[in-house]
Amino acid sequence: MQRPDWAPETIDVERPSVARMYDYYLGGSHNFAVDRAAARAMVAAVPQAPLMAQANRAFLRRAVQFLTDAGIRQFLDIGSGIPTVGNVHEIAQRHAPDSRVVYVDVDPVAVAHSREILAGNDHTAVVQEDLRRPDRILTHPDVRAMLDFSQPTAVLVVAVLHFVSDDDRPTEVLRTLRAALTPGSYLVLSQASDDGRDEAERTEAEEVYRRTDSPLWIRSRAELTGFFDGFELVEPGVVWVPQWRPETPESAEDAERAVFLGGVGRLGG
Numbered sequence: 146m147q148r149p150d151w152a153p154e155t156i157d158v159e160r161p162s163v164a165r166m167y168d169y170y171l172g173g174s175h176n177f178a179v180d181r182a183a184a185r186a187m188v189a190a191v192p193q194a195p196l197m198a199q200a201n202r203a204f205l206r207r208a209v210q211f212l213t214d215a216g217i218r219q220f221l222d223i224g225s226g227i228p229t230v231g232n233v234h235e236i237a238q239r240h241a242p243d244s245r246v247v248y249v250d251v252d253p254v255a256v257a258h259s260r261e262i263l264a265g266n267d268h269t270a271v272v273q274e275d276l277r278r279p280d281r282i283l284t285h286p287d288v289r290a291m292l293d294f295s296q297p298t299a300v301l302v303v304a305v306l307h308f309v310s311d312d313d314r315p316t317e318v319l320r321t322l323r324a325a326l327t328p329g330s331y332l333v334l335s336q337a338s339d340d341g342r343d344e345a346e347r348t349e350a351e352e353v354y355r356r357t358d359s360p361l362w363i364r365s366r367a368e369l370t371g372f373f374d375g376f377e378l379v380e381p382g383v384v385w386v387p388q389w390r391p392e393t394p395e396s397a398e399d400a401e402r403a404v405f406l407g408g409v410g411r412l413g414g
């Protein structure tokens with residue numbers, strides 16, 4: 146297939162990318178035929194896949210608003226994705242223009258688009274790195290130039306942990322990130338979960354994602370809660386994402402259909 150002008154030359158346009166599939170669920174235009182085919186296979190298996198992406202994105206926005214209200218002015222968004230409306234810097238800087246945001250993603254398309262959108266915004270940076278190598282993120286010169294870890298910082302790992310296998314030791318990854326943070330910092334997590342869900346749906350979803358650059362690791366509520374080790378969970382704890390501080394009671398109805406569990410933890414001390 147032909148590579149469009151906006152696509153970096155290094156990318157594999159024949160293999161579905163989870164970043165571009167997510168962009169497709171959200172109605173974006175930075176995806177290829179191969180991504181759309183995989184995303185449609187996912188929708189055939191799990192019809193609410195686009196709703197899941199929207200519910201997760203809405204959770205991210207509410208969490209950033211909460212953090213901004215709590216006085217956080219520094220954000221490290223890992224697995225940030227292809228920028229869509231309502232990005233972290235838009236929400237944070239609307240409320241507090243001095244907020245600084247670093248976006249980190251492993252996907253070259255996500256990184257290229259983030260750079261394009263953020264050109265001229267000198268309170269943001271974009272870094273191509275891998276969550277599984279947290280030391281490289283924490284010591285990256287662009288991260289260090291933008292964020293002062295002696296000040297409270299929010300680390301966002303939203304809808305990305307399910308692409309980190311148990312072999313890649315997510316608990317250790319999160320421990321390394323936590324060790325860099327000062328008390329009063331926050332961790333925001335969400336991840337696909339199978340808590341009380343249809344086994345067949347799970348198997349089919351895993352099958353679709355096996356064809357992509359990042360297979361799925363669906364986890365239980367207890368596992369996601371365990372990832373907050375060392376943090377105090379903010380109310381209402383780990384819940385289906387529409388149930389996390391919903392704007393209206395109706396928006397939290399049928400919350401388990403969102404498939405993502407999420408929560409926010411605060412580093413005490």
Ligand SMILES: C[S@@+](CC[C@H](N)C(=O)[O-])C[C@H]1O[C@@H](n2cnc3c(N)ncnc32)[C@H](O)[C@@H]1O
Binds near residue numbers: 163227276309
């Ligand atoms: C489902 S999107 C989530 C985007 C955004 N965080 C959100 O919640 O709207 C997952 C993103 O994580 C990225 N990703 C997957 N594995 C990663 C890894 N090991 N390190 C960094 N980013 C990763 C993908 O490229 C993709 O952009």
